[in-house]
Amino acid sequence: MTPNSLFYLLIAIIVIVFLIDSLLDILNARHYNNTIPEELEDVYPDDEYQKSIDYKKANFNFKLVSSTVSLVIMLLFFFLDGFALIDNLARSISNNSILVGLIFFGIIMIGSDIMSTPAAYYKIFVIEEKFGFNKTTVKTFFIDKIKSLIMMMIVGGGLLAIIIWFYELTGRTFWVYAWVLVSLFTLMMNMFYAKLIVPIFNKQTPLEPGELRDTIEAYSKKVGFQLKDVFVIDGSKRSTKANAYFSGIGNEKRITLYDTLIKDLSKEEIVAVLAHEVGHYKKRHVIFNLLLSVGLTGLTLWFLSLFIANPLLSEALGITVPSFHIGLIAFGILYSPISEVTGLIMNVVSRIFEYQADNYAKKTYDGEALINSLKKLSKNNLSNLTPHPAMVYIHYSHPTLLQRIKKLRE
Structure with a gap:
């Protein structure tokens, strides 16, 4: 050629x-x-x-x-x-x-x-x-x-x-x-993506104590998912679109919920989304x-x-x-x-x-x-x-x- x-x-x-x-x-x-x-x-x-x-x-x-x-x-x-x-x-x-x-x-x-x-x-x-x-x-x-x-x-x-x-x-x-x-x-x-990269662009805060957090922790305990914490990310800073994602492996695993997701969905629907993310880890x-x-x-x-x-x-x-x-x-x-x-x-x-x-x-x-x-x-x-x-x-x-x-x- x-x-x-x-x-x-x-x-x-x-x-x-x-x-x-x-x-x-x-x-x-x-x-x-x-x-x-x-x-x-x-x-x-x-x-x-x-x-x-x-x-x-x-x-x-x-x-x-x-x-x-x-x-x-x-x-x-x-x-x-x-x-x-x-x-x-x-x-x-x-x-x-x-x-x-x-x-x-x-x-x-x-x-x-x-x-x-x-x-x-x-x-x-x-x-x-x-x-x-x-x-x-x-x-x-x-x-x-x-x-x-x-x-x-x-x-x-x-x-x-x-x-x-x-x-x-x-x-x-x-x-x-x-x-x-x-x-x-x-x-x-x-x-370490959630710890190193995400904070450069967004603010992440632990989910506040309350009914939603209690339900999430109860579900995590029920399925044997050791969850270090659930974080809320300020997605509304850029868009009204909602999302949730799982990141990390081992002791660094965490689930992050967009603040828009918490606003748009009911407690049961949020936990169902979280259960889906837990499924990715369990499988x-x-x-x-x-x-x-x-x-x-x-x-x-x-x-x-x-x-x-x-x-x-x-x-x-x-x-x-x-x-x-x-x-x-x-x-x-x-x-x-x-x-x-x-x-x-x-x-x-x-x-x-x-x-x-x-x-x-x-x-x-x-x-x-x-x-x-x-x-x-x-x-x-x-x-x-x-x-x-x-x-x-x-x-x-x-x-x-x-x-x-x-x-x-x-």
Whole structure:
């Protein structure tokens, strides 16, 4: 294969992935006005259902335009030798290969963030605002972006620097050391994410003593779930949408409830949601997902080690001096079809786990309370009740509301 043919292969992959995603979105949009299944007729009043359709259409149109603009910018960047320009700029600043790689990705990251900011701003302050979801202030929006950039530079830059150092030190076997590093980092994030990362963006407070806390503690004791604490996160700081999640492993496990969830749901419905989260822990889904993530990371790094030293990757992007950072860009695009397949597999596994957690909540607490909570959350989030089956199969990490209700009532 010549550098020129590889260049056009990269372009073809980018365009094909875009076309497939767009086709799925279009198919999904054609289902917006479908008749609501009988089991879901009580989710929306008529006026609210029309509002949910309008919300879905607004997001569909926005995504179609923004993704098309992103594709055009990316293609222009390829055809105008943008990677070569940034690589030359990075090499004019330093001769150290690790610093060159960090500068290269730093410029791309900051440039990408600047270009994506108008779209993100429109999504939050126009679409989300119009439909009553947005609680984010302009100040919080930009502070969040600055915090995210700083974190990416420190954490992402640190990991990248060590991986490049491994590559220069060990050659093609670098992937083993990089795998160990990334696996340890993934484990640490699973254990301490709620303590280290969440407080940077949100305030977490223990659930206040009262009837809800007493009921949660009684349920936890009944099912033998050693709960260190239940935390409430100030999700209303940014949105009216509600959620709950389980995090941590071992002695660091905790359940976090959004303050909007506590506001919107009854005590029984909240405990049913919590029972679902406990089900994930009891069924060892957290451990399985961690092992699966580590395994896929190892597979990706191994594939990377087979291609990274090939100068063809750099030459395809118009760069004569081969380097790890340029090879990583080209490999990332070449690997994207495989990552789509692995992502699909992970979504299939995730949907199975959701059914299992639902069933656990039904057996140990109250299936109808869980159904009521899912209906309320769908209504309050203006969720799509009639998605296209192809969209569900490829992109949904959770079964649809209808599928969950049918399974719970079996």
